Each structure stands twice: as C-alpha cells, then as structure tokens.
Amino acid sequence: MNLIPEEQAMLDGEQGFAAQKSMEILIALGTIYGADRMLPVTSVQVAGVSYDNLGEAGLQFLTEMADGGGKAQVLTTLNPAGMDVENWRVLGIDPGFAENQMRVIDAFARMNVITTCTCTPYLSGNLPHYGEHIAWAESSAVCYANSVLGARTNREGGPSALASALTGRTPAYGYHLDANRQPGVTIEVRATLRDTYQFGALGKVIGEKLESSGVKAVPYIKGVNRSSLEELKSFCASLATYGGVALFHMEGVTPEAELTTRNMDRPTDAVIPITQIDLDSAIDSLNDAALSDVDFISLGCPHLSINEISHLAGLLKGKKVAKEFWITTSRPVKGIADRMGYTRIIEESGAKFAVDTCCVVAPLKGRFTAMVTDSAKACYYASSKHKFKTAFKSFQEVVAESLNQ
Ligand code: F3S
Numbered sequence: 571m572n573l574i575p576e577e578q579a580m581l582d583g584e585q586g587f588a589a590q591k592s593m594e595i596l597i598a599l600g601t602i603y604g605a606d607r608m609l610p611v612t613s614v615q616v617a618g619v620s621y622d623n624l625g626e627a628g629l630q631f632l633t634e635m636a637d638g639g640g641k642a643q644v645l646t647t648l649n650p651a652g653m654d655v656e657n658w659r660v661l662g663i664d665p666g667f668a669e670n671q672m673r674v675i676d677a678f679a680r681m682n683v684i685t686t687c688t689c690t691p692y693l694s695g696n697l698p699h700y701g702e703h704i705a706w707a708e709s710s711a712v713c714y715a716n717s718v719l720g721a722r723t724n725r726e727g728g729p730s731a732l733a734s735a736l737t738g739r740t741p742a743y744g745y746h747l748d749a750n751r752q753p754g755v756t757i758e759v760r761a762t763l764r765d766t767y768q769f770g771a772l773g774k775v776i777g778e779k780l781e782s783s784g785v786k787a788v789p790y791i792k793g794v795n796r797s798s799l800e801e802l803k804s805f806c807a808s809l810a811t812y813g814g815v816a817l818f819h820m821e822g823v824t825p826e827a828e829l830t831t832r833n834m835d836r837p838t839d840a841v842i843p844i845t846q847i848d849l850d851s852a853i854d855s856l857n858d859a860a861l862s863d864v865d866f867i868s869l870g871c872p873h874l875s876i877n878e879i880s881h882l883a884g885l886l887k888g889k890k891v892a893k894e895f896w897i898t899t900s901r902p903v904k905g906i907a908d909r910m911g912y913t914r915i916i917e918e919s920g921a922k923f924a925v926d927t928c929c930v931v932a933p934l935k936g937r938f939t940a941m942v943t944d945s946a947k948a949c950y951y952a953s954s955k956h957k958f959k960t961a962f963k964s965f966q967e968v969v970a971e972s973l974n975q
Contacts, residue, residue, distance in 0.1 A: 572607050588640030592733035600741025609742045613645050613698045614735040615691050617707035618728025620652035620931035621670040632677040642682045643738035647696045649708045650928040651687040687926035688900035690873040705734035710807035710872050716817040718802050720825040722746045725816045754787025761846040765964045769805040770946035771852040777813020791820045803872045807947040856949040859940035859959035866938035867972045868929045870898030871945035876906045883912035886919040891972040895921040898928045942971050
C-alpha cells in the first residue's frame with residue numbers, strides 16, 4: 571500500500587501507540603481488500619458501544635487506545651450505548667451494568683469522540699454531504715449515508731471505525747470507488763407503500779430476495795414514487811438487516827440513481843419484481859405475538875426524528891399508556907423535544923424516553939415476553955437476541971396498543 575509521509579509517520583509510531591495501532595488495523599484491512607492507498611475521511615461513526623456487546627475484552631481494547639494517546643482526528647460520534655446514561659435507573663438497568671457502560675463512554679470521551687450515541691447521526695450534526703469519504707459502522711446509517719446522502723463508506727467494524735477516527739483515514743476500496751457503486755440488479759416495486767413500517771417491510775422483502783437469489787450487486791429500485799426521511803431510514807435499517815445491503819439507488823429519490831444508470835457500461839442483468847403479496851406476507855411474518863401478550867412497546871428503531879416525536883406527542887397528549895413503553899432517540903433530538911414541550915407531554919402519559927440507547931443493544935433479554943413496534947429491524951433482533959415474540963404495526967397502531975388496557 572502506498573502511504574503518504576504523514577501516514578507513514580503514524581505507522582512508525584511518531585504519533586503514539588494508538589495512531590500506530592490504528593494504522594496497522596487499516597493497512598491490514600486494506601491489504602485484504604486490495605486497496606492501494608488511504609483516503610482521508612471527514613466523518614466517523616463508531617459501533618460497538620454497548621457493554622452488553624463489547625464485554626470486558628472490548629472495553630480493554632478501548633482503554634488501551636485511550637491510554638495510548640488516541641485522539642479523534644475528525645468528527646466522530648457513537649452508535650447507541652447499552653443504556654441511557656441519565657435515565658438508566660427509571661429504565662430498570664442493573665447498577666453493575668451501568669458502571670461498566672460508563673467506563674466505555676469515558677474511554678471514548680478521553681479520545682475526544684463526541685459521546686452522542688445514535689444510529690441516526692445524520693439527525694444530530696454528523697451529516698456528511700454528497701461524495702464525502704467517511705467511515706461509519708452502524709448498518710442502517712451506512713446504508714442511509716451511501717444511498718440517501720450520497721456519501722461514501724464501507725460498513726466498518728468497531729475497531730476499524732475507531733482506527734479511522736484516530737487517523738482520519740480509511741483504505742480506498744469497496745464503496746469508496748466509483749466502479750463499486752454501479753447497480754447490477756433492478757428491483758421493480760409493484761406495491762403500495764403508505765406508511766413508514768411498510769418501507770421497513772419492503773426492505774425485508776428486497777433484502778431476503780437478494781439473499782435467497784445470491785445476488786450481491788447494488789440494487790436499483792424502481793416504482794417507489796415518493797418517500798420521506800423517516801420512511802427511508804426505516805427502509806435502510808431493514809434492507810441492511812435482512813439483506814446486508816450497504817448501498818442502493820432508488821429512481822427519482824436518491825442522488826446517484828440517475829448518475830449510475832447514465833454512466834452504466836453494462837445493463838443491469840437481473841430484474842426482481844416485488845408485489846403487494848410479498849409486502850403483505852413480510853408484514854404477516856413479523857407478527858407472531860398475540861396483541862394480548864404484548865408487555866413492551868418500542869418506537870425508535872432507528873432513532874426517532876423530531877418530526878416523529880412531535881407526531882407521538884400529539885397522539886399521547888392527555889392520555890395514559892398501559893404498558894412499558896420506550897421511546898428511543900438521540901440526546902440532541904431529545905433536547906429539541908424538551909424545548910418544544912413534547913417530552914413533558916410524552917412523559918406525562920407514562921411513556922419513557924430511552925436516550926442514546928436502543929432496545930436491541932440494551933440488556934433486555936428475559937425482561938419481556940412480546941414487543942410491539944413499527945420497526946422490521948427491531949423485530950428481527952428482539953426475536954433473535956432477546957427471544958421476544960413480536961407484533962409489527964404502523965406507528966399509529968403501536969401507539970393505540972400502548973393505550974389499550
Ligand atoms: Fe438503531 Fe438499535 Fe435499531 S442501533 S437501527 S435503534 S437496532
């Protein structure tokens with residue numbers, strides 16, 4: 571790999587242990603994927619923040635990097651942590667877990683990482699623009715950054731994202747290169763999409779069809795005529811979860827869609843149709859819980875936008891929820907909700923904010939039996955990780971269920 575003098579100096583240890591170790595990680599990664607050089611990055615998002623996932627070994631790695639003088643060279647934020655650092659007692663988190671989670675956050679803070687812990691960094695000030703090279707780790711955010719924002723990132727692991735933060739570099743391979751951003755399969759959507767959760771279902775259908783057909787190409791999606799930020803974040807989360815997709819183009823919606831087809835030197839060689847029946851059966855497949863068994867309500871996977879929180883406040887105003895109800899979002903978005911009075915309305919209903927955390931990375935296994943949510947991604951992990959049954963409904967239906975005695 572060709573390194574410029576500054577990169578070579580980091581590799582030689584001239585900027586301390588953490589920068590040296592980071593450069594070694596990035597060179598090893600780049601060598602595996604055939605990168606011939608490093609690229610400067612402008613933004614990083616690090617995953618592997620919950621102590622539930624990291625464990626003591628992960629925490630030890632972070633501590634070594636912080637002790638080794640590691641300092642973020644570019645804007646760096648975190649994926650959700652295992653708890654809300656302010657509200658963890660109300661949410662029933664074990665004090666021992668809380669102590670370990672704080673050690674993780676402190677290690678990142680010592681490295682000048684901004685300890686906003688969110689899977690929607692683009693709603694909280696970490697918003698790269700078109701064509702920027704970045705190193706993000708959370709799969710839904712990676713898909714959103716590549717596809718909706720037109721920034722360029724591979725799906726980083728926790729250590730490689732941190733290494734990019736501490737060096738400001740990433741190896742030049744994968745989705746950083748024009749050639750790998752070209753579509754190779756067309757998806758024709760012939761179904762009506764009316765709600766955010768249906769975009770989540772669409773992501774599941776497309777992801778599973780790509781997986782089962784063994785197609786690894788970038789999908790070019792036709793037939794979705796309109797979509798909001800919230801619908802696209804739901805879609806990205808689901809497409810990444812069920813199909814491992816980190817980049818798609820959507821005709822008339824995403825910034826590179828027109829560019830990639832215009833520049834295509836070969837026609838896309840496969841067409842996959844998606845029908846209303848596909849969509850409806852994806853929704854059915856995520857509903858294995860009877861509503862009478864639901865003991866946990868969750869909204870905010872990916873983290874809620876201020877628009878969704880405003881909508882939620884309108885639905886809960888003057889009412890009381892009957893079940894444990896968590897609303898997950900980022901600290902900066904919650905700050906806006908505080909100022910607007912939405913937080914007070916929502917908390918008066920009995921629903922709880924779980925800020926900078928999420929229902930998947932929090933230690934919830936065994937605490938609940940069945941969850942209702944509008945997130946196809948949350949259904950996947952609640953079932954596989956926490957062993958909950960799931961009910962998959964629209965935002966409005968989820969709120970209605972929370973009010974059901
Ligand atoms: Fe975000 Fe957690 Fe869902 S990281 S996308 S809220 S699983």
